[in-house]
Amino acid sequence: xxxxxxxxxxxxxxxxxAELHALFPVIYDTKHMSLSLRQEGDPWIKDLLRAGDLFxxxxxxSGITISYSPQISGGPSEIRAHEAGCDAYATGxxxxxxxxxxxTHDISADIIAPVGPxxxxxxxVHRAAVRQFANRVNLIRAQSHHVxxxxxxxALERPPWLCxxxxxxxxxxxxxxxxxARCGAVDIRxxxxxxxxxxxxxxxxxxxxxxxxxxxxxxxxxxxxxxQHNRGLRAAMWSILFFSATLSTYCILRxxxxxxxxxxxxxxxxxxxxxxxxxxxV
Numbered sequence: 574x575x576x577x578x579x580x581x582x583x584x585x586x587x588x589x590x591a592e593l594h595a596l597f598p599v600i601y602d603t604k605h606m607s608l609s610l611r612q613e614g615d616p617w618i619k620d621l622l623r624a625g626d627l628f629x630x631x632x633x634x635s636g637i638t639i640s641y642s643p644q645i646s647g648g649p650s651e652i653r654a655h656e657a658g659c660d661a662y663a664t665g666x667x668x669x670x671x672x673x674x675x676x677t678h679d680i681s682a683d684i685i686a687p688v689g690p691x692x693x694x695x696x697x698v699h700r701a702a703v704r705q706f707a708n709r710v711n712l713i714r715a716q717s718h719h720v721x722x723x724x725x726x727x728a729l730e731r732p733p734w735l736c737x738x739x740x741x742x743x744x745x746x747x748x749x750x751x752x753x754a755r756c757g758a759v760d761i762r763x764x765x766x767x768x769x770x771x772x773x774x775x776x777x778x779x780x781x782x783x784x785x786x787x788x789x790x791x792x793x794x795x796x797x798x799x800x801q802h803n804r805g806l807r808a809a810m811w812s813i814l815f816f817s818a819t820l821s822t823y824c825i826l827r828x829x830x831x832x833x834x835x836x837x838x839x840x841x842x843x844x845x846x847x848x849x850x851x852x853x854x855v
Contacts, residue, residue: 575592613681755785759772
């Protein structure tokens, strides 16, 4: 959008952030808000904000009742994703609902509780409640959760990749994907017929994932290790090991003056991977 409707992208990342912030001094990203609250909140908040897209979150928040919640009228009679005005309307409703929820409740990992007796609130109170999320834009498939448009970006804080493996065919990979989707924002890639590589959005999601399979004897969850789980790398390492062992044996026999005629069968052996003979034919 910056490039298409404003001007070519700046050469530096910091310059891009500065110019974008000048164009839009205050930005609120409802996805970043909901993901952050879900990470920090109690089980009720986590379940409420667990949604696959904007419109699922819109439906969930529209279905709860909070005293003195802002009255919203004039919206479309039927909400359809990606239709003119519907996305903007749903985003606005989600923002107001989240702002009122934060302004009227103390949200923590242990409990969600009202901050005082129900009463009408001014917009300044709602704005103060969401100020911590101003000018923070969510990132997906990145080491940081978000970028900050008015300061330095946060430190890298993504959890390590996990391998979820089904044992002895007790679970199908489709079953695993269905369970993983309920744990939160995850990216999944199939490593083999029995193993999935999973990148979680935050440590809370990673803990939920581990807890989901803790008592399941047919599933094993381990931290992804490149040398252990990369099949191509393992094959290359075994090839190198075999070549090194064979070459070492040949060198030892030569140094000891052994008669290679006793190893005529080996002399006919070729290593197709390397493309040359190891033992001399006699």
